[in-house]
Each structure stands twice: as C-alpha cells, then as structure tokens.
C-alpha cells in the first residue's frame with residue numbers, strides 16, 4: 215500500500231513500482247475496515263467496497279509527519295491492528311525535539327543547551343526572541359523546527375542576521391522552534407531493538423560530506439561514509455549503549471529505534487541528540503547495517519520486527535479495558 219502526498223491510500227498489484235513511476239491509474243483506493251474487531255483491507259470504488267485480505271501486521275514504513283509522530287499509530291490502535299514500531303506516545307515524544315529533550319534531561323542524559331520559542335514569538339517579537347536565543351550559548355547556534363526531520367528547516371547560524379533568517383525559516387515548518395548550542399560534532403548512532411527486553415548494537419559513525427549532516431547529504435549525495443563500529447573507547451561505547459537503551463525506555467519505545475548522539479570534537483563530550491522511532495531502513499541505512507554487523511541479516515531483522523509487533527499487540531490485549539466491580 216502506498217500513500218500519495220495528498221493522503222490518498224492506494225493499493226493494487228505492483229503498488230510499489232507504480233508509486234515509483236508515478237503512474238497510479240491501475241491502483242485502487244484502500245481502506246481498513248474492522249470486521250468483528252479484526253482489521254481487514256478493502257478497496258473502494260465509489261460506494262462499493264471489496265475485501266482484499268485480513269491484516270495481521272502493518273509495517274508503517276513512513277518518515278515524519280503523520281507517519282512517525284504517533285498519528286497513524288493512533289489510527290492503527292483504534293482499528294485494532296498490530297503494527298511495527300513505537301506506539302502513539304513513544305512516536306510523538308521522539309518526534310518532538312523539545313519534549314524529547316525535556317524527557318532526556320529528566321533521566322539525566324546529557325543534552326546540548328537549548329531554548330524553545332514559538333512561531334508567534336518569532337513573528338511578533340523577533341528582537342526579543344533573538345536576545346533570548348543568544349543567551350543559550352555563544353555562536354554558532356543551531357535552529358530547528360521541533361517536529362520535523364531529515365534536516366529540513368535546520369540551520370547553523372554564526373551571527374545575528376543568520377539567526378534571524380533561520381528563526382523565520384524554521385517557523386515556516388513548525389509552531390515551536392529550538393535554538394541549540396552548536397558544536398563541531400561527530401555523529402554517532404546506535405540501533406535499538408525490542409519491546410520489554412531491549413538490546414542494542416555497537417555504535418556506528420556517520421562522516422557527513424557537508425558542514426553538518428544536511429538533507430542533501432542524507433538523500434542526494436549518494437551513500438554517506440560510515441564507520442562500524444565507531445572508533446570510540448570501550449568506556450564511551452558502553453556509556454552510549456547504556457544511554458541509548460535508557461532513552462528508548464524513557465519514551466516507551468517498542469520494536470525499533472535509532473538513537474543518535476553528537477560528540478564534541480573539541481572536548482570529547484557526548485550528548486544525546488535525538489531518537490528516531492522509524493529510522494532509515496534501506497539496505498544502505500545505518501539501522502540495518504548496524505544489526506548486520508551484530509549478525510542479524512536484513513530479512514531476519516524484518517522477521518524479528520514483525521514478531522515484536524505481534525508480541526506487543528498480544529501484551530496490550532491483556533490490558534483490562536472494562537472495569538466491573
């Protein structure tokens with residue numbers, strides 16, 4: 215099943231190829247209908263519904279807004295579907311860089327100094343917003359929309375003019391904007407897998423081609439340079455692995471997540487940066503590559519994720535939802 219940028223769900227033979235080529239005419243609109251509590255996939259033509267199959271598990275291979283932020287997960291919950299990955303809460307907390315940082319601070323993970331501003335503060339009182347933002351740290355300052363990803367709307371600013379422009383740009387993409395101390399960073403990522411029993415891989419390192427890990431670098435410049443395992447001391451490896459699992463548990467992670475850290479190239483200090491509940495998952499992506507290094511092949515990893523989705527659903531079904539005295 216594919217989803218168009220307008221939000222239309224389409225299915226049919228060779229749906230993936232059809233989406234890639236953009237010729238969607240042969241596909242049919244897809245809807246999920248609950249039959250006696252069992253989710254089923256139907257196609258719709260006008261008012262006619264035709265059943266295709268019952269649904270065992272959904273693997274929402276989606277990034278970003280509506281896909282990774284808990285909204286579609288909420289739909290699956292209501293439809294009683296088992297699905298791969300974190301639930302509503304974990305997805306939405308991980309998606310929001312501001313709330314996520316609050317949570318990580320509360321479990322004492324180191325994060326880079328930051329402040330959160332609103333779109334209306336930026337629109338209506340830019341001068342004061344800049345003054346407050348400059349209190350976060352000396353330049354460079356990173357400006358980020360709270361809820362996005364793929365480095366969209368993120369800018370490194372070196373002075374007040376750049377900060378003002380970056381705040382305005384970030385405010386186009388979200389109502390809440392983070393300003394963060396900028397460092398010269400090494401980018402370290404750890405893959406996490408599991409529901410209640412959680413395991414993780416060795417840390418991997420991404421060596422960005424740009425000044426930082428930009429959209430262009432992520433999607434347009436070909437394969438990024440990676441090091442698996444990341445060259446770190448054993449103590450730092452163990453610390454980051456512990457932090458990755460703590461972060462995962464703190465957001466009520468399930469299935470999978472990739473936890474990203476930044477290491478200051480000057481001081482060597484490591485900081486939690488973000489947690490992605492639906493990380494890049496192509497053959498060349500860090501998440502499966504790290505598991506491959508740990509001896510779990512891509513097909514085995516996908517199998518395990520489906521099993522974890524079913525286990526989580528079974529566990530949730532144990533929850534008492536009717537209370538009678």
Ligand SMILES: Nc1ncnc2c1ncn2[C@@H]1O[C@H](COP(=O)(O)OP(=O)(O)O)[C@@H](O)[C@H]1O
Pocket residue numbers: 326356358362363364365366368394395396397398399401422426427428474476487488
């Ligand atoms: N405070 C920072 N200091 C230095 N580099 C940063 C900082 N924040 C982000 N970056 C760079 O920007 C990239 C994207 O930021 P990130 O917070 O990971 O957002 P996204 O969700 O878009 O991946 C990071 O991978 C890193 O290269």
Ligand SMILES: [Mg+2]
Pocket residue numbers: 364474488
């Ligand atoms: Mg990132």
